[in-house]
Amino acid sequence: MMFGRSKRITPVIIAIEIFLLAVVVLINLPFFWMLSTSFKPKPEILSYPPRLFPSAPNFNGYTYVWKLIPLGRYFYNSTVVSISIALSKIVLASLAAYAFAKIRFKGSKQMFYLFLGTMMIPMEVIVIPNYITLNYIGWLDTYRALIVPFVVGAFSIFLLRQFFMQIPRDLDDAAEIDGCGRLRYLFTIIYPLSQSALLTVFLYAFLASWNSFLWPLIVTNSDKMRVIQIGLKALQDSWMIEWNELTAASTVATLPVLIMFFFVQKRFLEGIAITGLKG
Amino acid sequence: MGRRAQIDNLHGWLFISPAIVIFTVFIFAPMGVAFFISLQKWNMLSPMRFVGLANYVKMIGSDHFWNSVRISMLYVLGTVPVSIGLAMIFAIMLNTIVHGIAFFRIMIYLPVVTSMAAAAIVFQYIFEPTFGLANYVLDVVGLERMMWLNDPNQALVAVVIVGIWKRVGYNTIILLAGLQSIPTYYYEAATIDGASRMQMIRKITIPLLSPVTFFVTVMQIIASLKVFTSIVIMTNGGPARGTDVLPYFLYKNAFEYHKMGYASAVAYFLFGAIFIFTLAQFRFGEKRVHYQ
Numbered sequence: 001m002m003f004g005r006s007k008r009i010t011p012v013i014i015a016i017e018i019f020l021l022a023v024v025v026l027i028n029l030p031f032f033w034m035l036s037t038s039f040k041p042k043p044e045i046l047s048y049p050p051r052l053f054p055s056a057p058n059f060n061g062y063t064y065v066w067k068l069i070p071l072g073r074y075f076y077n078s079t080v081v082s083i084s085i086a087l088s089k090i091v092l093a094s095l096a097a098y099a100f101a102k103i104r105f106k107g108s109k110q111m112f113y114l115f116l117g118t119m120m121i122p123m124e125v126i127v128i129p130n131y132i133t134l135n136y137i138g139w140l141d142t143y144r145a146l147i148v149p150f151v152v153g154a155f156s157i158f159l160l161r162q163f164f165m166q167i168p169r170d171l172d173d174a175a176e177i178d179g180c181g182r183l184r185y186l187f188t189i190i191y192p193l194s195q196s197a198l199l200t201v202f203l204y205a206f207l208a209s210w211n212s213f214l215w216p217l218i219v220t221n222s223d224k225m226r227v228i229q230i231g232l233k234a235l236q237d238s239w240m241i242e243w244n245e246l247t248a249a250s251t252v253a254t255l256p257v258l259i260m261f262f263f264v265q266k267r268f269l270e271g272i273a274i275t276g277l278k279g
Numbered sequence: 280m281g282r283r284a285q286i287d288n289l290h291g292w293l294f295i296s297p298a299i300v301i302f303t304v305f306i307f308a309p310m311g312v313a314f315f316i317s318l319q320k321w322n323m324l325s326p327m328r329f330v331g332l333a334n335y336v337k338m339i340g341s342d343h344f345w346n347s348v349r350i351s352m353l354y355v356l357g358t359v360p361v362s363i364g365l366a367m368i369f370a371i372m373l374n375t376i377v378h379g380i381a382f383f384r385i386m387i388y389l390p391v392v393t394s395m396a397a398a399a400i401v402f403q404y405i406f407e408p409t410f411g412l413a414n415y416v417l418d419v420v421g422l423e424r425m426m427w428l429n430d431p432n433q434a435l436v437a438v439v440i441v442g443i444w445k446r447v448g449y450n451t452i453i454l455l456a457g458l459q460s461i462p463t464y465y466y467e468a469a470t471i472d473g474a475s476r477m478q479m480i481r482k483i484t485i486p487l488l489s490p491v492t493f494f495v496t497v498m499q500i501i502a503s504l505k506v507f508t509s510i511v512i513m514t515n516g517g518p519a520r521g522t523d524v525l526p527y528f529l530y531k532n533a534f535e536y537h538k539m540g541y542a543s544a545v546a547y548f549l550f551g552a553i554f555i556f557t558l559a560q561f562r563f564g565e566k567r568v569h570y571q
Binding site for chain 2: 020024029034047093098100108120122123124125127129130152182230236253254258265268
């Protein structure tokens, strides 16, 4: 039987598995190519036919890039910004999610839908006014510009609300009888119970922030404030840059996220399937 | 209103107030401001001048604008059917196999979590016409070499391939979740009735999966309308405006030519295009299956 629970191993299934293996090898070829190229000596990056592996792997690409641009600084900026956003999203989104899940207040339904509505407005459409606002208050080229607009998000609120709603009412009531205030209840009782949901929010937020491009491209212009994705763009625009150096920088920009994803992929993929809302 | 209800009201609004502030300042107000700016002539240096709908009129009369609309539509038409079709095939296969499902799910998803800027740089190298991997593959299979990013039409093909590569994993995972939510007894009943595999896919899987398919299609269209990073890194909209998609056109007008009013008009056009598909999802996609 094909779809039932008790799948039997048939030649067709083995063939499909082999085919899928070929598919994922092909899909991940660019990663292999990025790594391989980053360790190649210069002549081999322009050789034809292309060499699969470097004949004598070296770190020249990495050391050169490190000298050419402040890659460490970019990396640090990306880390600071992404962690700040992810942590503040946990706190601020959980406050709102708690209100929507556990407090009966006037207009909560309308506000919830209004919040969800923000997900329908693409960044591309509001970059100009936001740029003007930040220019006006003098925030351009600061951490604040990179962080503050993203400290809370409808997607995080939605995800946490779904989770908080599953926490039984009895627990809320018990806490109330014990005279436990709402904030204390949220931070000392709900947080420990919601670790997986909070982690999911953290991961999505970190990833989205680490990979974001359009916004940091617009609001930063100094080396001191540049994040790593924009650093890649700057590097690409610079003179006399070679592919082993570009791929070395790309590897540095990609690896943290890929490693993180490997550790938490299960939670991550489940989150996507449950919400089906954002990638 | 009782004291308890008053406290609840106060707490509720207090708890959501940080979100209200952020959303108002950075999302709701900018929507209004964008429209206001779209009615002005403004380069951020000299004072604004009200011009009514002149920016919209100029936009509709501009060949460059319509070129961008055309390129964006071609990009959507290039990425959506292929990435959804492939994802459907992969998802059905993943739902069939026995070994390594978790492994395949992870590996197929890696491009989705990768930074587009980094990936675009690697793809630029892959599409290099003289020694790139893409042309090497064409050589090996005995097909004619291509100019890829150096040719206005082929450049679009290249960025479309990158777009498909980036999103196919996301579509696959969502479709797979949809497949797993189809109760197995449909298939059991069909097996008893002697249905073939292809018949089951056609008569059970595809119809029951349609709400999920609709959802990923809409998401894919919206994502494709917003494509930006790969264009900036790989082509800068060229050659000869061959990859000048709407978001890039908007960006250039706003942040390189400083035509804030005109760019805001383009932004509203883009918003309208995306909004149509968002509404379609809300209107027709309501009965989305419940995953898990």
